[in-house]
Amino acid sequence: MSDVLVLCYHAVSERWPSELAVSPELLDRQLTELGGRGYRVTTFTRAVTDPPWARTLAVTFDDAYRSTLELAAPVLARHRAPGTVYAPTDWVGRPDPMSWPGIEEWTDGPHRDELLCLDWDGLAELKRQGWEVGSHTRSHPRLPQVDDATLADELRGSRELIGERLGACESIAYPYGDSDERVVRATAAAGYTAAGTLTGLPHVAQPLSWPRVGVYPDNRPLFFRLKTSATLRSLVVRAQRLRARS
Ligand SMILES: [Zn+2]
Known part of the structure:
Protein backbone atom coordinates (compact mmCIF):
# COMPACT_ATOMS: atom_id res chain seq x y z
CA MET A 1 0.00 0.00 0.00
CA SER A 2 1.33 3.41 -0.77
CA ASP A 3 1.93 6.10 1.81
CA VAL A 4 0.30 9.38 0.84
CA LEU A 5 1.59 12.44 2.64
CA VAL A 6 -0.17 15.78 2.14
CA LEU A 7 1.45 18.95 3.44
CA CYS A 8 -0.48 22.16 4.04
CA TYR A 9 1.32 25.48 3.72
CA HIS A 10 -0.13 28.97 3.51
CA ALA A 11 2.08 31.92 2.51
CA VAL A 12 5.79 32.02 1.64
CA SER A 13 7.73 35.09 2.70
CA GLU A 14 11.18 36.30 3.77
CA ARG A 15 9.69 39.07 5.88
CA TRP A 16 6.20 38.36 7.17
CA PRO A 17 6.54 37.24 10.82
CA SER A 18 3.31 35.26 10.75
CA GLU A 19 2.84 31.63 11.71
CA LEU A 20 1.27 31.25 8.26
CA ALA A 21 4.43 32.13 6.34
CA VAL A 22 7.46 29.90 5.78
CA SER A 23 10.59 31.18 4.05
CA ALA A 58 1.13 16.45 -2.32
CA VAL A 59 2.20 19.99 -1.45
CA THR A 60 -0.82 22.23 -0.91
CA PHE A 61 -1.10 25.98 -0.30
CA ASP A 62 -4.24 27.48 1.23
CA ASP A 63 -5.69 30.97 0.59
CA ALA A 64 -3.92 31.62 -2.78
CA TYR A 65 -1.60 34.33 -1.46
CA ARG A 66 0.32 36.05 -4.26
CA SER A 67 3.47 34.56 -2.74
CA THR A 68 2.24 31.15 -3.87
CA LEU A 69 3.04 32.15 -7.45
CA GLU A 70 5.93 34.51 -6.73
CA LEU A 71 7.90 32.48 -4.17
CA ALA A 72 6.50 28.97 -3.76
CA ALA A 73 6.14 28.09 -7.44
CA PRO A 74 9.84 28.67 -8.29
CA VAL A 75 10.91 26.43 -5.39
CA LEU A 76 8.52 23.69 -6.45
CA ALA A 77 9.66 24.03 -10.08
CA ARG A 78 13.26 23.39 -8.99
CA HIS A 79 12.04 20.15 -7.45
CA ARG A 80 9.96 19.36 -10.57
CA ALA A 81 7.01 19.23 -8.19
CA PRO A 82 3.48 20.34 -9.15
CA GLY A 83 1.75 22.08 -6.24
CA THR A 84 -1.91 22.53 -5.40
CA VAL A 85 -3.43 25.89 -4.48
CA TYR A 86 -6.78 26.59 -2.80
CA ALA A 87 -8.47 29.87 -3.64
CA PRO A 88 -11.35 31.59 -1.79
CA THR A 89 -13.10 32.75 -4.96
CA ASP A 90 -14.74 35.90 -3.54
CA TRP A 91 -11.22 37.26 -2.96
CA VAL A 92 -9.59 36.35 -6.27
CA GLY A 93 -8.22 39.49 -7.94
CA ARG A 94 -9.48 41.93 -5.32
CA PRO A 95 -7.21 44.91 -4.59
CA ASP A 96 -7.75 44.83 -0.82
CA PRO A 97 -6.08 42.32 1.51
CA MET A 98 -7.94 39.14 2.42
CA SER A 99 -9.47 39.32 5.87
CA TRP A 100 -11.06 36.80 8.20
CA PRO A 101 -10.56 35.74 11.81
CA GLY A 102 -6.98 34.52 12.08
CA ILE A 103 -5.37 36.88 9.58
CA GLU A 104 -7.24 40.15 10.16
CA GLU A 105 -4.54 41.45 12.55
CA TRP A 106 -2.22 41.85 9.52
CA THR A 107 -4.56 43.72 7.16
CA ASP A 108 -3.59 47.14 8.45
CA GLY A 109 0.15 47.47 8.63
CA PRO A 110 3.47 46.94 6.90
CA HIS A 111 2.62 43.38 5.86
CA ARG A 112 -0.82 44.06 4.34
CA ASP A 113 0.36 43.20 0.82
CA GLU A 114 1.23 39.68 1.99
CA LEU A 115 -2.54 39.16 2.28
CA LEU A 116 -3.38 39.99 -1.33
CA CYS A 117 -5.04 37.15 -3.19
CA LEU A 118 -3.88 36.03 -6.62
CA ASP A 119 -5.99 37.05 -9.61
CA TRP A 120 -7.32 34.67 -12.27
CA ASP A 121 -4.26 35.20 -14.47
CA GLY A 122 -2.02 34.19 -11.58
CA LEU A 123 -4.06 31.06 -10.92
CA ALA A 124 -4.03 30.25 -14.65
CA GLU A 125 -0.23 30.61 -14.63
CA LEU A 126 0.05 28.10 -11.78
CA LYS A 127 -2.17 25.75 -13.70
CA ARG A 128 0.04 26.18 -16.76
CA GLN A 129 2.97 25.12 -14.57
CA GLY A 130 1.19 21.87 -13.78
CA TRP A 131 -0.47 22.90 -10.53
CA GLU A 132 -3.95 21.88 -9.47
CA VAL A 133 -6.23 24.80 -8.59
CA GLY A 134 -8.94 23.93 -6.09
CA SER A 135 -11.56 25.70 -4.04
CA HIS A 136 -11.20 27.19 -0.58
CA THR A 137 -14.93 28.08 -0.67
CA ARG A 138 -16.15 31.53 -1.68
CA SER A 139 -15.69 33.57 1.49
CA HIS A 140 -13.67 31.34 3.89
CA PRO A 141 -16.26 30.59 6.61
CA ARG A 142 -16.08 27.79 9.16
CA LEU A 143 -18.28 25.41 7.18
CA PRO A 144 -19.70 23.41 10.13
CA GLN A 145 -21.17 26.68 11.44
CA VAL A 146 -23.09 27.84 8.34
CA ASP A 147 -26.66 26.85 7.41
CA ASP A 148 -27.43 24.36 4.63
CA ALA A 149 -28.16 26.96 1.94
CA THR A 150 -24.96 28.91 2.65
CA LEU A 151 -22.99 25.68 2.75
CA ALA A 152 -24.26 24.62 -0.68
CA ASP A 153 -23.57 28.09 -2.10
CA GLU A 154 -20.03 28.26 -0.70
CA LEU A 155 -19.21 24.81 -2.09
CA ARG A 156 -21.00 24.98 -5.46
CA GLY A 157 -20.42 28.65 -6.24
CA SER A 158 -16.66 28.42 -5.84
CA ARG A 159 -16.41 25.12 -7.73
CA GLU A 160 -18.45 26.42 -10.66
CA LEU A 161 -16.49 29.65 -10.93
CA ILE A 162 -13.11 27.92 -10.90
CA GLY A 163 -14.46 25.44 -13.44
CA GLU A 164 -15.61 28.28 -15.72
CA ARG A 165 -12.37 30.23 -15.41
CA LEU A 166 -9.82 27.43 -15.38
CA GLY A 167 -11.53 24.37 -16.81
CA ALA A 168 -11.92 22.18 -13.75
CA CYS A 169 -12.17 22.17 -9.97
CA GLU A 170 -11.90 18.72 -8.45
CA SER A 171 -10.90 19.38 -4.87
CA ILE A 172 -11.40 21.71 -1.93
CA ALA A 173 -9.49 22.58 1.22
CA TYR A 174 -11.94 23.22 4.05
CA PRO A 175 -11.27 26.65 5.57
CA TYR A 176 -9.48 26.21 8.92
CA GLY A 177 -9.41 22.52 7.95
CA ASP A 178 -12.82 22.38 9.57
CA SER A 179 -15.48 19.86 8.51
CA ASP A 180 -18.03 17.44 9.90
CA GLU A 181 -20.28 14.73 8.44
CA ARG A 182 -22.83 17.22 7.10
CA VAL A 183 -20.07 19.22 5.39
CA VAL A 184 -18.58 16.09 3.83
CA ARG A 185 -22.00 15.03 2.48
CA ALA A 186 -22.59 18.48 0.99
CA THR A 187 -19.10 18.45 -0.53
CA ALA A 188 -19.88 15.17 -2.28
CA ALA A 189 -23.24 16.56 -3.47
CA ALA A 190 -21.49 19.65 -4.85
CA GLY A 191 -19.41 17.40 -7.10
CA TYR A 192 -15.99 17.40 -5.47
CA THR A 193 -13.72 14.37 -5.77
CA ALA A 194 -11.33 15.17 -2.94
CA ALA A 195 -11.10 17.41 0.11
CA GLY A 196 -8.41 18.21 2.65
CA THR A 197 -8.77 18.79 6.39
CA LEU A 198 -6.15 20.23 8.74
CA THR A 199 -6.05 18.78 12.23
CA GLY A 200 -3.56 18.51 15.04
CA LEU A 201 -3.52 14.73 14.84
CA PRO A 202 -3.94 12.61 11.71
CA HIS A 203 -7.27 10.82 11.35
CA VAL A 204 -8.63 8.04 9.14
CA ALA A 205 -8.20 9.20 5.56
CA GLN A 206 -11.00 9.32 3.01
CA PRO A 207 -10.91 11.23 -0.27
CA LEU A 208 -13.40 13.84 1.01
CA SER A 209 -11.80 14.03 4.44
CA TRP A 210 -8.07 13.76 3.95
CA PRO A 211 -5.80 14.71 6.86
CA ARG A 212 -3.18 17.25 5.78
CA VAL A 213 -0.09 17.97 7.86
CA GLY A 214 0.14 21.70 8.57
CA VAL A 215 3.64 23.16 8.29
CA TYR A 216 4.59 26.29 10.24
CA PRO A 217 7.75 28.39 10.34
CA ASP A 218 8.67 27.46 13.93
CA ASN A 219 8.57 23.70 13.23
CA ARG A 220 12.08 22.45 14.07
CA PRO A 221 13.58 19.80 11.75
CA LEU A 222 12.98 16.99 14.26
CA PHE A 223 9.33 18.03 14.74
CA PHE A 224 8.84 18.21 10.97
CA ARG A 225 10.32 14.74 10.66
CA LEU A 226 7.96 13.35 13.33
CA LYS A 227 4.89 15.04 11.85
CA THR A 228 5.62 13.62 8.43
CA SER A 229 6.68 10.14 9.59
CA ALA A 230 4.56 7.47 7.89
CA THR A 231 5.01 5.14 10.87
CA LEU A 232 3.87 7.69 13.40
CA ARG A 233 0.93 8.84 11.29
CA SER A 234 -0.35 5.28 10.90
CA LEU A 235 0.20 4.51 14.60
CA VAL A 236 -1.89 7.53 15.63
CA VAL A 237 -4.71 6.52 13.28
CA ARG A 238 -4.62 2.94 14.54
CA ALA A 239 -4.80 4.13 18.14
CA GLN A 240 -7.82 6.28 17.28
CA ARG A 241 -9.55 3.33 15.60
CA LEU A 242 -8.98 1.18 18.68
CA ARG A 243 -10.32 3.89 20.95
CA ALA A 244 -13.40 4.35 18.77
CA ARG A 245 -14.11 0.62 19.03
CA SER A 246 -13.71 0.37 22.80
ZN1 LIG B 1 -7.57 29.34 4.64
Whole structure:
Protein backbone atom coordinates (compact mmCIF):
# COMPACT_ATOMS: atom_id res chain seq x y z
CA MET A 1 0.00 0.00 0.00
CA SER A 2 1.33 3.41 -0.77
CA ASP A 3 1.93 6.10 1.81
CA VAL A 4 0.30 9.38 0.84
CA LEU A 5 1.59 12.44 2.64
CA VAL A 6 -0.17 15.78 2.14
CA LEU A 7 1.45 18.95 3.44
CA CYS A 8 -0.48 22.16 4.04
CA TYR A 9 1.32 25.48 3.72
CA HIS A 10 -0.13 28.97 3.51
CA ALA A 11 2.08 31.92 2.51
CA VAL A 12 5.79 32.02 1.64
CA SER A 13 7.73 35.09 2.70
CA GLU A 14 11.18 36.30 3.77
CA ARG A 15 9.69 39.07 5.88
CA TRP A 16 6.20 38.36 7.17
CA PRO A 17 6.54 37.24 10.82
CA SER A 18 3.31 35.26 10.75
CA GLU A 19 2.84 31.63 11.71
CA LEU A 20 1.27 31.25 8.26
CA ALA A 21 4.43 32.13 6.34
CA VAL A 22 7.46 29.90 5.78
CA SER A 23 10.59 31.18 4.05
CA PRO A 24 11.47 29.91 0.57
CA GLU A 25 14.59 28.34 2.09
CA LEU A 26 12.58 26.34 4.62
CA LEU A 27 10.17 25.13 1.93
CA ASP A 28 13.13 24.12 -0.21
CA ARG A 29 14.83 22.26 2.67
CA GLN A 30 11.65 20.38 3.55
CA LEU A 31 11.07 19.26 -0.04
CA THR A 32 14.71 18.19 -0.28
CA GLU A 33 14.38 16.13 2.89
CA LEU A 34 11.19 14.42 1.74
CA GLY A 35 12.73 13.73 -1.67
CA GLY A 36 15.64 12.09 0.14
CA ARG A 37 13.15 9.91 2.01
CA GLY A 38 11.77 8.68 -1.32
CA TYR A 39 8.67 10.90 -1.71
CA ARG A 40 7.64 12.04 -5.17
CA VAL A 41 5.21 14.87 -5.69
CA THR A 42 1.89 15.00 -7.51
CA THR A 43 -1.25 17.10 -7.21
CA PHE A 44 -3.64 16.62 -4.30
CA THR A 45 -6.54 14.96 -6.15
CA ARG A 46 -4.25 12.49 -7.87
CA ALA A 47 -2.38 11.76 -4.64
CA VAL A 48 -5.52 10.88 -2.68
CA THR A 49 -7.49 9.11 -5.43
CA ASP A 50 -4.80 7.33 -7.43
CA PRO A 51 -1.36 7.65 -5.80
CA PRO A 52 1.24 6.85 -8.44
CA TRP A 53 4.13 5.98 -6.15
CA ALA A 54 4.80 3.99 -2.98
CA ARG A 55 5.63 7.29 -1.30
CA THR A 56 3.42 9.96 -2.77
CA LEU A 57 3.52 13.58 -1.60
CA ALA A 58 1.13 16.45 -2.32
CA VAL A 59 2.20 19.99 -1.45
CA THR A 60 -0.82 22.23 -0.91
CA PHE A 61 -1.10 25.98 -0.30
CA ASP A 62 -4.24 27.48 1.23
CA ASP A 63 -5.69 30.97 0.59
CA ALA A 64 -3.92 31.62 -2.78
CA TYR A 65 -1.60 34.33 -1.46
CA ARG A 66 0.32 36.05 -4.26
CA SER A 67 3.47 34.56 -2.74
CA THR A 68 2.24 31.15 -3.87
CA LEU A 69 3.04 32.15 -7.45
CA GLU A 70 5.93 34.51 -6.73
CA LEU A 71 7.90 32.48 -4.17
CA ALA A 72 6.50 28.97 -3.76
CA ALA A 73 6.14 28.09 -7.44
CA PRO A 74 9.84 28.67 -8.29
CA VAL A 75 10.91 26.43 -5.39
CA LEU A 76 8.52 23.69 -6.45
CA ALA A 77 9.66 24.03 -10.08
CA ARG A 78 13.26 23.39 -8.99
CA HIS A 79 12.04 20.15 -7.45
CA ARG A 80 9.96 19.36 -10.57
CA ALA A 81 7.01 19.23 -8.19
CA PRO A 82 3.48 20.34 -9.15
CA GLY A 83 1.75 22.08 -6.24
CA THR A 84 -1.91 22.53 -5.40
CA VAL A 85 -3.43 25.89 -4.48
CA TYR A 86 -6.78 26.59 -2.80
CA ALA A 87 -8.47 29.87 -3.64
CA PRO A 88 -11.35 31.59 -1.79
CA THR A 89 -13.10 32.75 -4.96
CA ASP A 90 -14.74 35.90 -3.54
CA TRP A 91 -11.22 37.26 -2.96
CA VAL A 92 -9.59 36.35 -6.27
CA GLY A 93 -8.22 39.49 -7.94
CA ARG A 94 -9.48 41.93 -5.32
CA PRO A 95 -7.21 44.91 -4.59
CA ASP A 96 -7.75 44.83 -0.82
CA PRO A 97 -6.08 42.32 1.51
CA MET A 98 -7.94 39.14 2.42
CA SER A 99 -9.47 39.32 5.87
CA TRP A 100 -11.06 36.80 8.20
CA PRO A 101 -10.56 35.74 11.81
CA GLY A 102 -6.98 34.52 12.08
CA ILE A 103 -5.37 36.88 9.58
CA GLU A 104 -7.24 40.15 10.16
CA GLU A 105 -4.54 41.45 12.55
CA TRP A 106 -2.22 41.85 9.52
CA THR A 107 -4.56 43.72 7.16
CA ASP A 108 -3.59 47.14 8.45
CA GLY A 109 0.15 47.47 8.63
CA PRO A 110 3.47 46.94 6.90
CA HIS A 111 2.62 43.38 5.86
CA ARG A 112 -0.82 44.06 4.34
CA ASP A 113 0.36 43.20 0.82
CA GLU A 114 1.23 39.68 1.99
CA LEU A 115 -2.54 39.16 2.28
CA LEU A 116 -3.38 39.99 -1.33
CA CYS A 117 -5.04 37.15 -3.19
CA LEU A 118 -3.88 36.03 -6.62
CA ASP A 119 -5.99 37.05 -9.61
CA TRP A 120 -7.32 34.67 -12.27
CA ASP A 121 -4.26 35.20 -14.47
CA GLY A 122 -2.02 34.19 -11.58
CA LEU A 123 -4.06 31.06 -10.92
CA ALA A 124 -4.03 30.25 -14.65
CA GLU A 125 -0.23 30.61 -14.63
CA LEU A 126 0.05 28.10 -11.78
CA LYS A 127 -2.17 25.75 -13.70
CA ARG A 128 0.04 26.18 -16.76
CA GLN A 129 2.97 25.12 -14.57
CA GLY A 130 1.19 21.87 -13.78
CA TRP A 131 -0.47 22.90 -10.53
CA GLU A 132 -3.95 21.88 -9.47
CA VAL A 133 -6.23 24.80 -8.59
CA GLY A 134 -8.94 23.93 -6.09
CA SER A 135 -11.56 25.70 -4.04
CA HIS A 136 -11.20 27.19 -0.58
CA THR A 137 -14.93 28.08 -0.67
CA ARG A 138 -16.15 31.53 -1.68
CA SER A 139 -15.69 33.57 1.49
CA HIS A 140 -13.67 31.34 3.89
CA PRO A 141 -16.26 30.59 6.61
CA ARG A 142 -16.08 27.79 9.16
CA LEU A 143 -18.28 25.41 7.18
CA PRO A 144 -19.70 23.41 10.13
CA GLN A 145 -21.17 26.68 11.44
CA VAL A 146 -23.09 27.84 8.34
CA ASP A 147 -26.66 26.85 7.41
CA ASP A 148 -27.43 24.36 4.63
CA ALA A 149 -28.16 26.96 1.94
CA THR A 150 -24.96 28.91 2.65
CA LEU A 151 -22.99 25.68 2.75
CA ALA A 152 -24.26 24.62 -0.68
CA ASP A 153 -23.57 28.09 -2.10
CA GLU A 154 -20.03 28.26 -0.70
CA LEU A 155 -19.21 24.81 -2.09
CA ARG A 156 -21.00 24.98 -5.46
CA GLY A 157 -20.42 28.65 -6.24
CA SER A 158 -16.66 28.42 -5.84
CA ARG A 159 -16.41 25.12 -7.73
CA GLU A 160 -18.45 26.42 -10.66
CA LEU A 161 -16.49 29.65 -10.93
CA ILE A 162 -13.11 27.92 -10.90
CA GLY A 163 -14.46 25.44 -13.44
CA GLU A 164 -15.61 28.28 -15.72
CA ARG A 165 -12.37 30.23 -15.41
CA LEU A 166 -9.82 27.43 -15.38
CA GLY A 167 -11.53 24.37 -16.81
CA ALA A 168 -11.92 22.18 -13.75
CA CYS A 169 -12.17 22.17 -9.97
CA GLU A 170 -11.90 18.72 -8.45
CA SER A 171 -10.90 19.38 -4.87
CA ILE A 172 -11.40 21.71 -1.93
CA ALA A 173 -9.49 22.58 1.22
CA TYR A 174 -11.94 23.22 4.05
CA PRO A 175 -11.27 26.65 5.57
CA TYR A 176 -9.48 26.21 8.92
CA GLY A 177 -9.41 22.52 7.95
CA ASP A 178 -12.82 22.38 9.57
CA SER A 179 -15.48 19.86 8.51
CA ASP A 180 -18.03 17.44 9.90
CA GLU A 181 -20.28 14.73 8.44
CA ARG A 182 -22.83 17.22 7.10
CA VAL A 183 -20.07 19.22 5.39
CA VAL A 184 -18.58 16.09 3.83
CA ARG A 185 -22.00 15.03 2.48
CA ALA A 186 -22.59 18.48 0.99
CA THR A 187 -19.10 18.45 -0.53
CA ALA A 188 -19.88 15.17 -2.28
CA ALA A 189 -23.24 16.56 -3.47
CA ALA A 190 -21.49 19.65 -4.85
CA GLY A 191 -19.41 17.40 -7.10
CA TYR A 192 -15.99 17.40 -5.47
CA THR A 193 -13.72 14.37 -5.77
CA ALA A 194 -11.33 15.17 -2.94
CA ALA A 195 -11.10 17.41 0.11
CA GLY A 196 -8.41 18.21 2.65
CA THR A 197 -8.77 18.79 6.39
CA LEU A 198 -6.15 20.23 8.74
CA THR A 199 -6.05 18.78 12.23
CA GLY A 200 -3.56 18.51 15.04
CA LEU A 201 -3.52 14.73 14.84
CA PRO A 202 -3.94 12.61 11.71
CA HIS A 203 -7.27 10.82 11.35
CA VAL A 204 -8.63 8.04 9.14
CA ALA A 205 -8.20 9.20 5.56
CA GLN A 206 -11.00 9.32 3.01
CA PRO A 207 -10.91 11.23 -0.27
CA LEU A 208 -13.40 13.84 1.01
CA SER A 209 -11.80 14.03 4.44
CA TRP A 210 -8.07 13.76 3.95
CA PRO A 211 -5.80 14.71 6.86
CA ARG A 212 -3.18 17.25 5.78
CA VAL A 213 -0.09 17.97 7.86
CA GLY A 214 0.14 21.70 8.57
CA VAL A 215 3.64 23.16 8.29
CA TYR A 216 4.59 26.29 10.24
CA PRO A 217 7.75 28.39 10.34
CA ASP A 218 8.67 27.46 13.93
CA ASN A 219 8.57 23.70 13.23
CA ARG A 220 12.08 22.45 14.07
CA PRO A 221 13.58 19.80 11.75
CA LEU A 222 12.98 16.99 14.26
CA PHE A 223 9.33 18.03 14.74
CA PHE A 224 8.84 18.21 10.97
CA ARG A 225 10.32 14.74 10.66
CA LEU A 226 7.96 13.35 13.33
CA LYS A 227 4.89 15.04 11.85
CA THR A 228 5.62 13.62 8.43
CA SER A 229 6.68 10.14 9.59
CA ALA A 230 4.56 7.47 7.89
CA THR A 231 5.01 5.14 10.87
CA LEU A 232 3.87 7.69 13.40
CA ARG A 233 0.93 8.84 11.29
CA SER A 234 -0.35 5.28 10.90
CA LEU A 235 0.20 4.51 14.60
CA VAL A 236 -1.89 7.53 15.63
CA VAL A 237 -4.71 6.52 13.28
CA ARG A 238 -4.62 2.94 14.54
CA ALA A 239 -4.80 4.13 18.14
CA GLN A 240 -7.82 6.28 17.28
CA ARG A 241 -9.55 3.33 15.60
CA LEU A 242 -8.98 1.18 18.68
CA ARG A 243 -10.32 3.89 20.95
CA ALA A 244 -13.40 4.35 18.77
CA ARG A 245 -14.11 0.62 19.03
CA SER A 246 -13.71 0.37 22.80
ZN1 LIG B 1 -7.57 29.34 4.64
